[in-house]
Amino acid sequence: MLKRYPLFLLLMILSGCFGGRGVYHTIGRGETLWRISRTYRVDIQEVAEINNIKDPTEIEAGKRIFIPGVSRVRKVVPYKGIPGEKEKEDKIVIERDRFSWPVRGELISQFGLRDGSRHDGIDIKAEEGTLIKAADKGEAIYVNSGMRGYGNIIILKHKDDFYTVYAHNKENLVKTGENVEKGAVIGSVGDSGNADGCHLHFEVRQGKNKRNPLFFLP
Ligand SMILES: [Zn+2]
Numbered sequence: 001m002l003k004r005y006p007l008f009l010l011l012m013i014l015s016g017c018f019g020g021r022g023v024y025h026t027i028g029r030g031e032t033l034w035r036i037s038r039t040y041r042v043d044i045q046e047v048a049e050i051n052n053i054k055d056p057t058e059i060e061a062g063k064r065i066f067i068p069g070v071s072r073v074r075k076v077v078p079y080k081g082i083p084g085e086k087e088k089e090d091k092i093v094i095e096r097d098r099f100s101w102p103v104r105g106e107l108i109s110q111f112g113l114r115d116g117s118r119h120d121g122i123d124i125k126a127e128e129g130t131l132i133k134a135a136d137k138g139e140a141i142y143v144n145s146g147m148r149g150y151g152n153i154i155i156l157k158h159k160d161d162f163y164t165v166y167a168h169n170k171e172n173l174v175k176t177g178e179n180v181e182k183g184a185v186i187g188s189v190g191d192s193g194n195a196d197g198c199h200l201h202f203e204v205r206q207g208k209n210k211r212n213p214l215f216f217l218p
Contacts, residue, residue, distance in 0.1 A: 022068040029061045030078030033090045039076045040067045048092045049212035050112045056090030066113055098216040099135035100182060102166060103189060103200050111212040121165065121203035122213045128170060128198045130189040135164045135202075135217075137182045140174040150201070151193025154186055162211075165203035168195035 025036060033056040037044035048056070051065045059065070102124070109123035134156055141163075142155035152169035170190025180186060191198045204211040 021071065022066050023070055023073050024064045025067050025073055025076075027059055027061050027063050027065060028076060028078065031059075031061070031076045032056065033059055033092075035078065036065070036067070036076050039074050040070050042067060042069060044090065045093060046209075049215055052110055052112055052212065052214065054092065054094055054215065056092055094215050096216070096218050098162070099164065099204065099213070100133070101217055102132050102135050102164070102202055103130050105130070105199075108199060111210075111214065118210075120210045121167075121201050123199045123201055125197070125199045126189040128188075128190055130200075131185045132166050132169065132187040132189060132200060134180045134182055134184045134186050135204075136162070138164070138180060140176055140178045140180065140186070143172050143174060143176045145172060145192075147193065149194050151195060152187065152190065153193075156180065156186070161207045163203075163205040165201075165205065167201040167203075168193050168199060170198075 025040070027036070033047065033053065034044055037047050046068060047065065048054070050068055053059060053065070103126045105124045105126040107122060108125045109119055111119060111122050113119070136156070136158045138156040138158040140154055141157045142153070145152045147153045150167040152172050153165065153167045154169065154172050154174060156164045158164065166187060168189075168191055169187040170192065171188045172186070173188070174180060174186045189198055189200050195201070202213055204213045204216055
């Protein structure tokens, strides 16, 4: 039996919660990712994912990072070891075994900012017709041929309110409402929509938040 998903839910999933708004912050001496995130009152995980920072010790003075959802640059007061004030750890969550790679190939575009605008997924280059495999067990809640920009697109719903999006497909090989196992073939790679050459555009959403797929892949 096909379940119906309301259009607003799909639009919410596809539109995300904020646009390209944000500022570039140049990291100063002694600043940590946690302190920067706290100063701007943004989630450290979101800052890490949009900037592809998997290891917080990677951050160094002079580098620029993007702070999403804010409109002005702030001064970050570095930790000075005030008695009684403990510096919090830069804790970033990476779940490498949550999803599996939908196709194997060269990563040609990362999640985050690309030429000043947001790229909500990763692009994996593959030959036309390469089979696309479900990144996890789930249900195909949205299958559309010819969605603006995305071309042939499939959205799977998984546990913990996660969704995965597969776009620019040559063919969609599942139907709306179908349940698939992890690794099951769901489509093939193409260049439908506004794709620049054959590749899979792959997104991970949790609720309405856009997540960095590389934080969830082996
Ligand atoms: Zn893409």
